[in-house]
Amino acid sequence: RIDLDRLMGRIRALGEVGSLPGGGVCRLALSDADKAGRDLVSGWMRDAGLAVTVDAIGNVVGSRKGETDGPMVLVGSHIDTVATGGLYDGNLGVLAGLEVIDVLNDLGLTTHHPVGVAFFTNEEGARFAPDMMGSGVHQGALSLETCLATAGIDGATVGEELQRIGYAGETPAGSVTPRAYFELHVEQGPVLEEAGIAIGAVTGVQGISWTEYTVAGVSNHAGTTPMRLRHDAGYVAAEIAVEARRIARDIGGDQVATAGAIELDPGLVNVIARSARITVDLRNTDDLLLREAEAQMAARVVELEKSEGVTIAARSLARFAPVGFDEAFVSLVAETAQKLGHTAMRMPSGAGHDAQMFAPNCPTAMVFVPSAGGISHNVEEYTAPDEIAAGANVLLQMVLSAAGR
Amino acid sequence: RIDLDRLMGRIRALGEVGSLPGGGVCRLALSDADKAGRDLVSGWMRDAGLAVTVDAIGNVVGSRKGETDGPMVLVGSHIDTVATGGLYDGNLGVLAGLEVIDVLNDLGLTTHHPVGVAFFTNEEGARFAPDMMGSGVHQGALSLETCLATAGIDGATVGEELQRIGYAGETPAGSVTPRAYFELHVEQGPVLEEAGIAIGAVTGVQGISWTEYTVAGVSNHAGTTPMRLRHDAGYVAAEIAVEARRIARDIGGDQVATAGAIELDPGLVNVIARSARITVDLRNTDDLLLREAEAQMAARVVELEKSEGVTIAARSLARFAPVGFDEAFVSLVAETAQKLGHTAMRMPSGAGHDAQMFAPNCPTAMVFVPSAGGISHNVEEYTAPDEIAAGANVLLQMVLSAAGR
Numbered sequence: 001r002i003d004l005d006r007l008m009g010r011i012r013a014l015g016e017v018g019s020l021p022g023g024g025v026c027r028l029a030l031s032d033a034d035k036a037g038r039d040l041v042s043g044w045m046r047d048a049g050l051a052v053t054v055d056a057i058g059n060v061v062g063s064r065k066g067e068t069d070g071p072m073v074l075v076g077s078h079i080d081t082v083a084t085g086g087l088y089d090g091n092l093g094v095l096a097g098l099e100v101i102d103v104l105n106d107l108g109l110t111t112h113h114p115v116g117v118a119f120f121t122n123e124e125g126a127r128f129a130p131d132m133m134g135s136g137v138h139q140g141a142l143s144l145e146t147c148l149a150t151a152g153i154d155g156a157t158v159g160e161e162l163q164r165i166g167y168a169g170e171t172p173a174g175s176v177t178p179r180a181y182f183e184l185h186v187e188q189g190p191v192l193e194e195a196g197i198a199i200g201a202v203t204g205v206q207g208i209s210w211t212e213y214t215v216a217g218v219s220n221h222a223g224t225t226p227m228r229l230r231h232d233a234g235y236v237a238a239e240i241a242v243e244a245r246r247i248a249r250d251i252g253g254d255q256v257a258t259a260g261a262i263e264l265d266p267g268l269v270n271v272i273a274r275s276a277r278i279t280v281d282l283r284n285t286d287d288l289l290l291r292e293a294e295a296q297m298a299a300r301v302v303e304l305e306k307s308e309g310v311t312i313a314a315r316s317l318a319r320f321a322p323v324g325f326d327e328a329f330v331s332l333v334a335e336t337a338q339k340l341g342h343t344a345m346r347m348p349s350g351a352g353h354d355a356q357m358f359a360p361n362c363p364t365a366m367v368f369v370p371s372a373g374g375i376s377h378n379v380e381e382y383t384a385p386d387e388i389a390a391g392a393n394v395l396l397q398m399v400l401s402a403a404g405r
Numbered sequence: 406r407i408d409l410d411r412l413m414g415r416i417r418a419l420g421e422v423g424s425l426p427g428g429g430v431c432r433l434a435l436s437d438a439d440k441a442g443r444d445l446v447s448g449w450m451r452d453a454g455l456a457v458t459v460d461a462i463g464n465v466v467g468s469r470k471g472e473t474d475g476p477m478v479l480v481g482s483h484i485d486t487v488a489t490g491g492l493y494d495g496n497l498g499v500l501a502g503l504e505v506i507d508v509l510n511d512l513g514l515t516t517h518h519p520v521g522v523a524f525f526t527n528e529e530g531a532r533f534a535p536d537m538m539g540s541g542v543h544q545g546a547l548s549l550e551t552c553l554a555t556a557g558i559d560g561a562t563v564g565e566e567l568q569r570i571g572y573a574g575e576t577p578a579g580s581v582t583p584r585a586y587f588e589l590h591v592e593q594g595p596v597l598e599e600a601g602i603a604i605g606a607v608t609g610v611q612g613i614s615w616t617e618y619t620v621a622g623v624s625n626h627a628g629t630t631p632m633r634l635r636h637d638a639g640y641v642a643a644e645i646a647v648e649a650r651r652i653a654r655d656i657g658g659d660q661v662a663t664a665g666a667i668e669l670d671p672g673l674v675n676v677i678a679r680s681a682r683i684t685v686d687l688r689n690t691d692d693l694l695l696r697e698a699e700a701q702m703a704a705r706v707v708e709l710e711k712s713e714g715v716t717i718a719a720r721s722l723a724r725f726a727p728v729g730f731d732e733a734f735v736s737l738v739a740e741t742a743q744k745l746g747h748t749a750m751r752m753p754s755g756a757g758h759d760a761q762m763f764a765p766n767c768p769t770a771m772v773f774v775p776s777a778g779g780i781s782h783n784v785e786e787y788t789a790p791d792e793i794a795a796g797a798n799v800l801l802q803m804v805l806s807a808a809g810r
């Protein structure tokens with residue numbers, strides 16, 4: 001059994017790093033706050049006797065020897081957050097992994113296979129796109145060179161920032177494929193809470209499509225320019241955001257669509273915007289429907305170019321197909337939960353996770369615990385301690401069963 | 406006759422102050438660049454022998470004695486610009502006024518009434534709302550105290566910035582109502598160019614309504630939050646921008662509508678925005694139709710609050726009713742233009758101007774010259790030298806006729 005006080009103590013301590021005045025945290029990937037969080041967690045890894053390595057994209061892995069030398073059973077997640085994040089998203093999975101190690105240490109137990117705990121760089125994608133960058137490079141889905149050269153929302157590149165905070169490691173990225181990969185995570189949605197269920201056995205992750213549109217119009221005077229002569233980049237950006245909503249409504253089902261960023265230049269009350277930047281996040285568990293959503297958006301963009309006399313450049317920031325997890329492990333998550341006396345249900349993940357990068361290469365599973373009010377990427381994000389204990393105990397059993405004792 | 410080389414030399418010299426790398430200028434009101442522009446122009450006023458005063462809102466007036474002591478004939482405009490402004494908007498009117506003084510000096514002519522040249526603080530409203538702030542205070546339409554306390558887009562207040570750049574003057578604002586007020590300005594729209602006419606005799610200024618909406622939603626995860634559970638401030642802002650366009654189309658005629666600024670917080674690709682700020686600029690020559698546009702927008706805002714479960718705070722940034730200029734002077738502008746061999750037409754102004762603040766208190770007129778391509782509030786803003794000469798010569802004759810020789 002895991003020690004809930006120890007785990008909660010670490011969640012709270014990490015939540016102090018980059019904490020926001022009104023609650024919550026801002027630890028955007030590779031920021032000073034992220035560095036401080038990394039230092040804290042890798043210190044804990046060393047305290048727990050783990051051998052800590054840092055790879056070329058800044059992923060940090062702490063490993064514990066087993067009876068044999070082969071690939072390890074890896075527990076991972078991330079400690080970067082969005083700009084208005086909570087204490088649990090990502091952090092829970094890493095610190096619960098550390099708690100599993102502590103339990104093994106307390107019991108003086110050497111598992112058959114080695115066990116590792118990892119935190120991956122820039123899972124959120126809030127500062128640098130795409131998301132799941134560290135795990136994507138680790139598992140060969142993303143190119144190290146391309147990622148290092150990627151500029152973030154503030155202009156700095158991943159490579160520069162890794163150097164700056166001292167996390168451009170020597171270990172080659174993706175040198176080891178684990179024996180199995182597990183990740184405990186808060187659901188970040190309302191499903192478990194609405195169903196009154198303690199544990200989600202995650203069947204897979206929905207497809208994610210992020211596109212940034214840059215609209216080039218003509219700046220002009222808001223008072224003197226007749227409507228028929230406008231090439232208003234701001235209006236076009238607004239139409240794209242409204243279209244995203246329409247697509248989600250028309251496709252229905254699981255389809256979600258979000259325009260999270262809109263920026264106008266010069267952004268003044270009486271100046272028609274000359275340019276605009278807008279991001280669109282489209283997701284669906286069904287790749288065919290996701291493609292349909294992408295096609296509808298692309299068609300609307302062409303229409304707007306014609307009707308408004310603007311040019312619109314589209315850049316893909318992230319495109320991940322839906323991923324399915326290991327069927328045997330998914331069932332094992334649900335059975336383990338029930339054996340421990342918790343209710344469980346199978347469910348897909350709406351959010352992207354590091355686990356999806358491992359799924360094509362090794363047996364992979366995720367454990368979800370409820371998010372109060374379905375709220376995440378919000379400083380109010382909350383999961384109760386007893387729910388966290390349930391999830392961490394399921395994780396412990398999964399590790400024990402895959403690592404062998 | 407005015408000296409075109411002298412006038413163009415000054416337009417170019419002032420265009421160097423706050424010049425942008427790719428052409429055009431950024432001299433937002435009360436910025437360092439505005440201070441440098443003010444220093445340059447008030448230096449020229451002193452060189453021309455004018456007595457220069459600065460009032461409590463930073464308006465600068467240079468005056469030239471007449472045979473009598475009564476109220477002066479005032480020529481004015483502004484030298485602040487939007488962030489992506491051209492060389493002519495405002496600047497032309499001030500420097501043509503200075504050119505009129507130079508001509509009087511060259512001729513050694515003492516007019517019957519005194520003649521003055523002024524530039525008014527923050528006509529653009531691009532940094533601080535409302536626009537026409539200096540002339541509004543000068544003519545008693547706006548409160549000095551309220552304006553001094555107004556914070557701009559960067560948080561600094563008008564009062565602080567006036568102190569900082571040394572233009573919080575001693576002269577009480579609005580101590581003198583002029584005998585007459587004249588303003589030469591670029592049209593900033595396409596009408597004169599499309600009609601092939603040299604001089605616009607401006608009949609008045611359309612009504613201006615600026616509103617800032619602040620939308621409070623709930624930030625949440627873009628992937629896990631079902632569409633039905635969203636309170637997306639970014640989507641609501643986009644709907645407001647699209648509604649502005651619809652209102653302009655439905656009301657038709659002169660109605661224009663612009664959403665020039667949209668800002669989302671936190672503004673990240675995978676976070677539903679928790680809050681948004683959007684500005685809407687509505688204008689019409691007919692106040693009843695302008696009220697209709699305002700009412701339609703207000704109704705839509707209430708609808709969006711209900712359907713999206715957000716709260717929307719509306720703040721008026723500027724509200725000026727349509728203004729008509731002095732009928733005798735409007736006719737005189739057209740007649741003078743024709744006497745000088747130029748084509749002329751009567752037309753309303755789509756942009757707000759300092760002249761509209763004087764119109765209720767003294768006989769007022771404006772002279773428009775064409776804007777190439779109808780482009781303004783854009784670094785490409787252009788009016789040809791011969792068109793400028795035509796406008797400045799009409800202004801000279803208007804001053805001579807009103808000041809008496």
Ligand SMILES: NC(=O)NCCC(=O)O
Binds near residue numbers: 123350628
């Ligand atoms: N778990 C999580 O919030 N991941 C960030 C990537 C995403 O937007 O889904």
Ligand SMILES: NC(=O)NCCC(=O)O
Binds near residue numbers: 537755756
């Ligand atoms: N002339 C001019 O551009 N004035 C600024 C105020 C406005 O009309 O938006």
